[in-house]
Amino acid sequence: MAAVTYELIKTCKQTGARLGRVHTPHGVIETPCFMPVGTQATVKTMSPEELKEMGAGIILSNTYHLFLRPGHELIRQAGGLHKFMNWDRAILTDSGGFQVFSLSDNRKIMEEGVNFRSHLNGDKLFISPEVAMEIQNALGSDIMMAFDECAPYPAEYEYVKPSMERTTRWAERCLKSHARPHDQALFGIVQGGMFEDLRKQSARDLTSLDFPGYAIGGLSVGEPKPIMYEVLEYTVPLLPTGKPRYLMGVGSPDALIEGAMRGIDMFDCVLPTRIARNGTVMTSEGRLNIKNAKHFDDFGPLDPECDCYTCRTYSRAYIRHLIKADETFGIRLTTYHNLHFLLNLMKKVRQAIMEDRLRDFRDEFFEQYGMKDNDKGF
C-alpha cells in the first residue's frame, strides 16, 4: 500500500471539481486544499500551533534551502523535519529543482544532474535525481517530489522538448533510488511548457511509471492565466482519477478556484505570506494595502467578513501603524489573516463542490472580490 492514497468523495455536477481526502502518515487532508509554504522549515512568522488553529493540514518545505542550510544530515539527526520543526501534520517537500534553476548561480545541466553554486556563499554543489531523493528521504516528508527542470517562460519548443524528456528520465531514476516508499510518497511532475503535445507526452510517460500522485509543474511562471487554464484543461484529464493532483506555485484566490474547477486537488504558493510582509492583504472585497493613508484612522477589521484571530482582535489602524513602523507583530497579523483567508476559501470551495454549485460560487466570489486583481500574480 502506498504511503499516501487519495479517496474521491464526489465530483461537482456543475464543474467536475473533485471533493476528496488525501491520506498521509501524518493525517488526512481534505481536498481541494491550499498548502502554506514553510521554505526554511518555518512558515515565516507563524508557529505550528497557529497553523493548526487556522486549519492547515499540510505545509510545504523547500529541499534546496534545507540542503544548503542547515543541511539534511542535521535534520536526519533531529529525527526528520516533523520533529525538527515540531509539526506533526503532513509535510510536502519540493524537489529542489525549481530553486536550483531560479536562485543558484553558474548552473550547468547535464544528464547526470545539475552543477550549481549556492546563492548563499558560492559553494559548488551538485543535485541529481539520486541526491534529491537522499535529501528528501533524510527530511522524511510525507510527500516528496521528483527532481525536475521547470522550463522558463517563454521558452522555445526546441528547448522544452529535450528538457521535458530529461525530466521523465530523472523521474525514473528518482523512483529507483527512493529508499522509503513505505512511509514517503513520491509524486511525479508533468512538464512540457505551454505546448499541448509535450504536456500530453509528459503526462502519458509519467503515468506509465505509476507514481502515487502527480503534480503539474512549469505553470505560474509568468504566462497569462488563461494560458495556464488551457494547459490544465488538456493535461488534467490524462492523470489518473484515483490519485492526487497538485498544481505547483498557485495561490491567488481566483486561480485556486479556477484550478479546482479543472480537477486540481492541491495547491501551494508563497503569495499570501510574501505579500503579507509588504502589508498587502486579501479580503472578501479584493486585495488592499494596509499602508495606504486611508486606513490611518480606520478602526474596523482587515476584512469584516473574516473571523480569524487578526480580524477578531485588531484594527486596520493598528496593523497599519505596526507595518509602517516595521514591527514584526504587524507582519505576523497580516500573515495570519492571509493564510486563514485562503484556507477558509478552500473550505468554501469544498462546501460548494459538495452542493454541486462551484460555478455559482465562483461567479459570486469574483463579483465581490473584484477581478481587477485577476492578473496580479498567481
Ligand SMILES: [Zn+2]
Ligand atoms: Zn482575518
